[in-house]
Amino acid sequence: MTGIRDLARHLDISIGTVSRALNDKPDVNQDTKSKVLKAAAELGYVPNQAGRALSKGRTNVIGFVLQTDSEGMMQGDLFFIRVFDGMQSVLTQHGLNLVALLSPSTVDPETYLKQIVARRFTDALVLSSIHRNDARISYLSDQNLPFATLGRSLTDVGQPWLDLDFDGVVEDAIRRLIAKGHSKIALALPRSDLNLRHIMVESYRRNLAKSGIEVNEDFIVETDAGDNGGVTLVHDLIELQPRPTAVIYSDHILPFGIYRGLAENGLTPGQDLSIIGVGTRLASLLTPNLSHYRFNLFDLGVQIAEALLPTMQDRPFSDPNKIIRESVPYTFIDGDSIQDMT
Amino acid sequence: MTGIRDLARHLDISIGTVSRALNDKPDVNQDTKSKVLKAAAELGYVPNQAGRALSKGRTNVIGFVLQTDSEGMMQGDLFFIRVFDGMQSVLTQHGLNLVALLSPSTVDPETYLKQIVARRFTDALVLSSIHRNDARISYLSDQNLPFATLGRSLTDVGQPWLDLDFDGVVEDAIRRLIAKGHSKIALALPRSDLNLRHIMVESYRRNLAKSGIEVNEDFIVETDAGDNGGVTLVHDLIELQPRPTAVIYSDHILPFGIYRGLAENGLTPGQDLSIIGVGTRLASLLTPNLSHYRFNLFDLGVQIAEALLPTMQDRPFSDPNKIIRESVPYTFIDGDSIQDMT
DNA sequence: ACAAGAATCGTAAACGTTTACGATTTGCTT
DNA sequence: AAGCAAATCGTAAACGTTTACGATTCTTGT
Structure with a gap:
């Protein structure tokens, strides 16, 4: 007062x-x-926030734009907190405040974004859930509002971006599976236009080809966004001719459904179907142990914030469009959900 | 521009x-x-946001204050999005913008809150993770900043609040378990000072007493915040003399650990230990099906926002401190994790 | 046609802060 | 002791909007 x-x-x-x-x-x-x-x-x-913002022309507020899918679900619901915390840990040291923004399910995400921008509510934004052709990126660029993206897009404009190395994950997963004698490897991805999906598909094709394995298009399957997407996935997989012996996934909830779907068919994970993908802390609750890649999400937040900062000080991003996908560390947790075929 | x-x-x-x-x-x-x-x-x-805020003395921004526990985890990580969406659906109709605030893990939550308040960054706040003696409540009351709480506290000052009816859940769960012949019923709650915990414990004592069952203090067990809290819980439970035949839980992740812990000991859920509690959509991925109560979290958001609004228009909250815990609907999903003992 | 009131609009102050500019004081050099 | 630069501080404008107040025009009833 x-x-x-x-x-x-x-x-x-x-x-x-x-x-x-x-x-x-x-x-x-x-x-x-x-x-x-x-x-x-x-x-x-x-x-006073308003007085200061009006006088300086800067609000000292950074917005973390979250996106839900059509079902009101968020892929990164469990990721979010860690990333947020990481970002904030560096931003506070620069006197900046981070807020999470979530476009109402009743409103088009783009118009919501435009409101935020036009009101000059934030000094900068961090976008998540980047789509293959993401219109938001060129829009923000036109408005010359500093921003960074968690994920890259075909419409990138040189903004700092950071991606989890799902490309590398698929490569490594395929290598591991092949080493264990697998050749009929499926790829299960949620239906969406996230660029991540395309990246994984491309990596899948490329790395199979590199190993001399022909790509069976039927092995690239779309999963439902619903919670029993894993269950229906299993039903789909076991009807394929030939039947895949392994599956690579990206949705951290999916394996729970897969395990359940296998059980319903009298099959056991690992033995009848090898499972590997990227997971969260939840993964360690599955029996048998799930083989999965786990990313350091706090670090992801730290890095994207550090990449964003220079662009806010009119200093151009030091190394524009630098590919830094390998920079977020991840570890592979070796479980029993991959079995040796030999 | x-x-x-x-x-x-x-x-x-x-x-x-x-x-x-x-x-x-x-x-x-x-x-x-x-x-x-x-x-x-x-x-x-x-x-322009700043100009308007400065002139009108109101920012049109509402803050949803999230809290993480000591491990950087959030009990409601999966809840959050739905509640947020519900709140926002009503707030946008009044020209208000909702942002999520998360105190940095490096900073004391109270001082973080004071910053927000003193800067007059928001017109109102919604607090979550209410503790039994929550100092934030009387503080906000002193600062006469409109606010509401998701959960009640001993320090309530007549602010609008809303609680999920965990009290009723425990009552109903005990009734169901007794009807199936259980009498050795354990209560597993995460170690915390959340008021919710106390409410559940009191409900547990009261409803057991009402049924003429003596309370065995050993049956009230604290679970670890970690991910395998359920595993260690099982180890604790099966060593008790007498051994409980059923357990009521509140942490939606816990059952996954419980299932795993039981499996490790050659026991099966439902048959060797009945399990019932409050869950999220994740619960439907467990086999055998988990019996659990599921709340309408979108509705929770809607209701807390509607309760908050009148206090922002200098109209006092219509029915101060009204107990509205029964107002958020929930459904019981009958699974196979409860077995008949008779 | 005239006065009174209603309708409409322009003027300027106010919100709380920052900052360019100029004024005053201080300290140092000779 | 005079002069000059450096140090320190006060003054006032500016940021973009809202709103009380007063001025002007329009309408209406007589």
């Missing part, structure tokens, strides 16, 4: 000096500087 | 009239009103 004028009156100095003292400007006496800081702490003065 | 002065110049009328037209004030001609709206749409004018 106490404003800067209260503070100035209380100290019997001018408003301008108080402001300069608080912002640690050079042309103010050290004595008064500390006196002001002391009084500010005592009176519990905190600068 | 276009401001209200651009708009005024373009239409050759005064700034004041433009503002009044946009805000649909009565003392402006219908013709000019529509002319202004048209031009605003064409030029893509959206009022």
Whole structure:
């Protein structure tokens, strides 16, 4: 409630000096500087957000734009908190505040984004759930609002972006499966236009070809977004001719459905179908143990924030469009859901 | 980028009239009103957030304060999105914007909250993860910042609050278990000072007593926050003398660990240990089917927002401190994780 | 045609902060 | 002691919007 004028009156100095003292400007006496800081702490003065934003033209607020799919679900619901925390850990050190934004399910995500931008509500944005042709990217570029994306797109404009190395995951998974004698390897991905999906499909094709295995288009299957997507997936897989002996997945919930679907058919994970993909902490609750890749999501948040910062200081992003997909560390957790075929 | 002065110049009328037209004030001609709206749409004018906030003294921003536990986990990580969406669906109709706030793990949640409040960043707050003695409540009350809480506390000050009826869930669960012949019923709750925990414990004691069953203190067990909390829980339970035949839980991840823990000991869910509690969509992926209560979280969001709104218009909350815990609907999903003992 | 009231609009102050500019004081050099 | 630069501070404008107030025009009843 106490404003800067209260503070100035209380100290019997001018408003301008108080402001300069608080912002640690050079042309103010050290004595008064500390006196002001002391009084500010005592009176519990905190600068008013709106006043400061209007004067400086910057809000010190960064928006983390979350996206839900058509069913109101979010792929990254369990990811989100960690990434947010990582981002915030670096942003707070620069006096910036992070907020999560979620477009209402009743409103088109694009118009929601435009509202945010036009109101100048944030100094910068971080976009998630990047689509293959993501119109938001060129839009933000036109509005010259600093932003970064968690994921790349065909419409990239040189903004800093960061991707989890799902490409590498597929490559490594295929290598592991082949080493265990698998050749009939399916790829199960949720139906969507996320660029991640395309990246994984391409990696799948490329790495199978590299190993001299012909791609069976039937082995690339779309899974339902629903919770028993895994169950129906299993039903689909076991009807294929020939029947795949392994499946690579990306949705961290899916394996639970797969396990269930296998059980319903009297099959056991690993033995009758090898399963490998990217998971979260939930994965360690499956029996038999699920083989999966786990990313350091806090680190993802840290890195995207650090990539975003320079673009906010009118310094261009140091290394524009640098491919940094390998930079987020992940570990492979070797479970029993992959079986040796030999 | 276009401001209200651009708009005024373009239409050759005064700034004041433009503002009044946009805000649909009565003392402006219908013709000019529509002319202004048209031009605003064409030029893509959206009022600047900071300017408006400074002038009106209100930001039109509502903050949803999320809390993580000591491990950086959030009990409601899967809940969050739905609740957020529900809140936003009603708030947008009143021109209000919802943002999610998460205190950095490096910063004390209380000081983080004080920053938010003192900066007048939001018009109102919704608090979650309410503790038994939650200091934030009296603090917000002192700052007379409108707020509501998802959960009640001993320190309530008459703010609107809403609780999921975990009390009723425990009551119903005990009734069902007793009807199936159970009498050695355990209660497994995560270690925390959330008020929810106390409510469930009290309900547990009360309803067991009502049924003439003596409370065995050993049956109230604390679970680890970690992911294999369920596994260790099982190890704890099967060593008890006498050994409980059923367990009531609240953490939606826990059953996965319980199932695994039972499997490790050659036991099967339902048959050797009946399991019932509150779950999310994940629950339907367990085999055998998990008996659980599922809440309508979107509705929870809608209701808390509707309760918050009147307090923001200087109208006091219509029915202060009204107990509305029964108002969020939930359904019981009957699975095979409860077995008949008779 | 005239006065009174209603309708409509322009003017300017206000919100809380930052910052360019100029004024005053201080300290140093000779 | 005079002069100059550096240090320190006060003044006032500016950010973009809202709104109280007053001024002007329009309508209406006589």
